[in-house]
Amino acid sequence: MSIERHGTTRRYSDVVAHGDTVYLVEVPPSPDADIGGQTRDMLASVERLLIQAGSDKSRLLLATIYLRDMADYAGMNAVWDAWVPEGTAPARACIEARLADPEIRVEIAVIAARLPTR
Amino acid sequence: MSIERHGTTRRYSDVVAHGDTVYLVEVPPSPDADIGGQTRDMLASVERLLIQAGSDKSRLLLATIYLRDMADYAGMNAVWDAWVPEGTAPARACIEARLADPEIRVEIAVIAARLPTR
Amino acid sequence: MSIERHGTTRRYSDVVAHGDTVYLVEVPPSPDADIGGQTRDMLASVERLLIQAGSDKSRLLLATIYLRDMADYAGMNAVWDAWVPEGTAPARACIEARLADPEIRVEIAVIAARLPTR
Numbered sequence: 001m002s003i004e005r006h007g008t009t010r011r012y013s014d015v016v017a018h019g020d021t022v023y024l025v026e027v028p029p030s031p032d033a034d035i036g037g038q039t040r041d042m043l044a045s046v047e048r049l050l051i052q053a054g055s056d057k058s059r060l061l062l063a064t065i066y067l068r069d070m071a072d073y074a075g076m077n078a079v080w081d082a083w084v085p086e087g088t089a090p091a092r093a094c095i096e097a098r099l100a101d102p103e104i105r106v107e108i109a110v111i112a113a114r115l116p117t118r
Numbered sequence: 119m120s121i122e123r124h125g126t127t128r129r130y131s132d133v134v135a136h137g138d139t140v141y142l143v144e145v146p147p148s149p150d151a152d153i154g155g156q157t158r159d160m161l162a163s164v165e166r167l168l169i170q171a172g173s174d175k176s177r178l179l180l181a182t183i184y185l186r187d188m189a190d191y192a193g194m195n196a197v198w199d200a201w202v203p204e205g206t207a208p209a210r211a212c213i214e215a216r217l218a219d220p221e222i223r224v225e226i227a228v229i230a231a232r233l234p235t236r
Numbered sequence: 237m238s239i240e241r242h243g244t245t246r247r248y249s250d251v252v253a254h255g256d257t258v259y260l261v262e263v264p265p266s267p268d269a270d271i272g273g274q275t276r277d278m279l280a281s282v283e284r285l286l287i288q289a290g291s292d293k294s295r296l297l298l299a300t301i302y303l304r305d306m307a308d309y310a311g312m313n314a315v316w317d318a319w320v321p322e323g324t325a326p327a328r329a330c331i332e333a334r335l336a337d338p339e340i341r342v343e344i345a346v347i348a349a350r351l352p353t354r
Contacts, residue, residue, distance in 0.1 A: 012328035018349045023298040023327045062141040091141045092130035096216035098332035180259040209259045210248035214334035
């Protein structure tokens with residue numbers, strides 16, 4: 001069972017797939033946006049990475065969301081709730097944490113299932 | 119390989135199973151209890167969710183525990199150590215983090231193995 | 237599909253393997269070292285645990301790094317970047333968080349793939 005990686009640098013890969021499971025971590029590509037914009041852009045990027053690795057946003061298993069400031073909880077959730085296809089929400093944790101880049105307000109780690117036809 | 123979900127809302131599922139693996143995140147149902155009571159009630163809920171998804175508390179693989187205040191570390195551990203069946207403890211991380219609900223003192227993310235007979 | 241555990245105490249296991257997947261959490265064995273030394277010693281220990289469980293450091297899938305102080309980000313990364321075999325970096329999150337032991341500057345949770353020949 002081989003490991004498939006995309007966007008691999010010396011430090012990290014954008015997305016890694018192994019067997020039936022996909023792993024990814026993403027931050028917003030647009031650090032100057034507000035929490036709504038950062039979340040929207042981050043999730044659009046998550047969606048692309050999932051498809052690249054043979055999954056999609058209806059197949060999330062576990063999401064861990066890191067917020068720089070818990071005051072952004074409602075703003076992040078407004079975008080999240082609309083983004084997740086109804087009836088497919090994953091197990092989800094959301095905590096406040098200082099992130100590496102001070103402009104980044106949100107970061108997400110995702111474990112997802114690959115499409116069965118792959 | 120299909121995805122099984124329980125307790126699914128627009129935002130999250132209580133527990134998600136895929137193949138041989140179960141994913142869940144839980145908080146205490148009783149935010150007015152002390153750390154011992156919150157941990158006890160949370161772990162009782164984890165136990166129910168695991169069974170619902172075809173696993174049990176002797177099949178934990180990885181647990182991530184978030185504490186609002188690291189001063190609760192000993193109080194959480196006293197309950198945890200008694201709850202985990204001897205010889206079956208998972209890999210475990212425990213960090214301090216601000217959580218969404220300020221009354222909640224502890225939150226847990228769990229990856230577990232499904233029972234092989236399933 | 238049985239669960240394989242190593243270094244199991246009442247509270248945690250050093251490493252747990254299930255099917256094709258390995259889970260571990262590690263802290264530095266040497267809390268009096270600086271961030272470079274703590275990261276180096278921690279990753280050497282991760283390497284041993286991975287091999288013990290039938291994986292190796294070229295088969296990481298997802299790493300979550302907790303830093304006590306984000307000011308250690310560059311010092312941790314210098315060791316990390318040299319440690320990960322080129323072209324094999326996992327998905328990776330890194331956040332700041334208070335840890336249980338105040339002398340510990342870094343902690344890591346790893347999900348890795350077992351060697352296919354196992």
